[in-house]
Structures are given as C-alpha cells and as structure tokens.
Amino acid sequence: MENISLKHYTNAELLEGLQILVSQERTLSLKVIAFLREIRLRSLHLEMGYPSLFTFCIVELKYSEAAAYYRLNTLDIVDELPEIKQAIETGELSMTTLSMVQSACKAKKRKTKIKVSAEDKKSLLEKVKGKSKKQTEAILHQHFPELQASPKPETEKKLSDDLMGIFFNADPELMKKFKEIKDLIAHQNPSPSYQELFHMMSDFMLDRIDPIRKAQRITRRQERKKEDRKGEQTGLEKISDHEDSLLQPAEVQHKVQNQVQNPPETQSRHCSAQTERAVWVRAQSRCEHMDEKTGHRCAETKRLQLDHVIPYAISHDSSEQNIQLVCTAHNLYRATQWFGSEFMKQKMGSTPVGSPGI
C-alpha cells in the first residue's frame, strides 16, 4: 500500500478529504453488492467450487464472516427494496443497520412462519435511518417483541489451540435424555463430564450414519466371514463350481425371475448399497464438485447427495464411475447445467429443493 503523508493538510482539508473518501467507499460498497448479485445470477461461485456465496465471500474475497454476512444481507434487502440504495450512498443506512433489520425479519419468519412484508420492512428502515447499532437494536426489540424471548444464540468460542467452548440451550426434554443416558452408562462411567458424554454419543451416532465407518464395518464383517468359511471348507470338496448344474428346474426358474425383478445396477436409477459405500469412501464424505479450470474442489461436507455424473436419463448408468457425491447447491447447479434453468424451475415446483431426481 502506498504511504501517504497528510502532515501538510490543514484540518479543514483533512476533514473534507476524509468525507470524500467515505462517500466513495459507500459508492464502492454498492458496486461490490452489484457485482455479487451478478455472480449469484451466473452461479459463478458454484462453478468455482463454492457451495454458497457466503463461502465464496470468505474464501475467495477474504472477507470476515461478519463482513460477508453484512454484504449478503444488504444484497437481499437491496434486491427487495432497490429504492434504499440512495440512503446507503448518503450514509443514512449502513450495512450493519441493514443487516440487523434483515436478520430480524428472517428471525421473525423462522419463528412465526410469517414473512415481513416489503411495506413493513420499508417503514422499519425509515425508523432506523441514521441510528446507531444500539439504537437500532432497541427499535427492533420494540418492533418484534416476539423475538425478545428468544434463547441466547448458540456460540462456539476457541479457548485454546485444542479446546473449544460451546454454548447451547437445552430444554427440559433434552436434560431428561441426558440423565437417562448417564443412568444407562453409569456402570462404565458413574459421573461422565459433558465432554465425555458427547464423545460417546458422537461415536455411537457416527457408527450408524457415517458411510465410511459403515463401509469399514461391512468390510471387516466380510473378511471375518471369509476367514470363517475358509476354516469350514478345510478337508471338504468344493462343490460350488457345479452349483448351477445341480439346481432343480424350479430353482433355475426362480433364479431367472429374481434377475428380472432385480436387474443389474446399470439398469436402475438407484445405485447399489455397495456402490454407495464406495463413492462415500472415495469422496471422503466431501462434495466432489471441482472447478475444471482451477482444480478447486468444493469443501462442503453437509447435506451431501449421490448424483449421476452424466444424468441417468441420458446414460442409464448407475455404476460407481458415473456416481459422484455432491452438496445440495452443486446437485442443483449440475442439474441446471444439464437441463436448463426453465426446466429446473418447473421441476422444483413439484420437487423439494436439492432433489432434482433426474
């Protein structure tokens, strides 16, 4: 950055220069919002391997989480009420204030399932014009009394390099469940800490839902079975090679019928459990979408879905080579790339988001 000396400025020049820069900064912020809107419109962040515009802002643009959050909330509110741009340019409305209003409106919708109308939002923005963060907070509390009773938000705080502090709200039902679990494991550990309890519960849960752990368990079981069979076959004649020729006519018919009813996986849109496990292991439980130009791979590990590399409607192939693991955003993005946005809009009208099912 260029070193500028302001020592020769008079006080008046210094203040005037600063006012001009701040005004330019606001205009620039609105330009940034316009660029972000266009990126979202083109799904460029998805093509580049980011699961959301929020992640794109943090990783690609190096914004802090709060700065990204403010800008995306501003983008949403400007989209809905373009006339507020002028108040942003004059400084009457800051991104912080706008973001606070937008967050409160979202919280109201989450809590009551009722969307705050554009008119209501507009009158609220009039009230917070020129107000500080604290004053805006008070106005929002007054405007949305139903949000006041909300429990303290969940927080994660880094306490040291290898320790996090987590705060969350536990209702009586959850506390009762904790007590039941503690009672049931009392013979192993009569007084577990919450950390120990969460380790146990997490392992228990992961053993059941983590596809990689499941695949490892199944492989271990198969290996054990193989070992057992080896032992049983010692000294016995192998008869499996003659198995088919020894089948009775009715058994042969049953075998053929079974094949028709359960065709090989390449003839079905759904892949086999074995393929599913192999794909999860290959992907290491992470979205496999990759920007072909940069090699940047999406880092999303939540809400992952199996997706055909070449859509089943075209390939009729559900083998491992044609299946990949992708996040909801990239599943939808890929389907839109293949079938066009108009087709997908119609499709999404009857299908939940993120489940193109093509």
Ligand SMILES: [Zn+2]
């Ligand atoms: Zn992704």
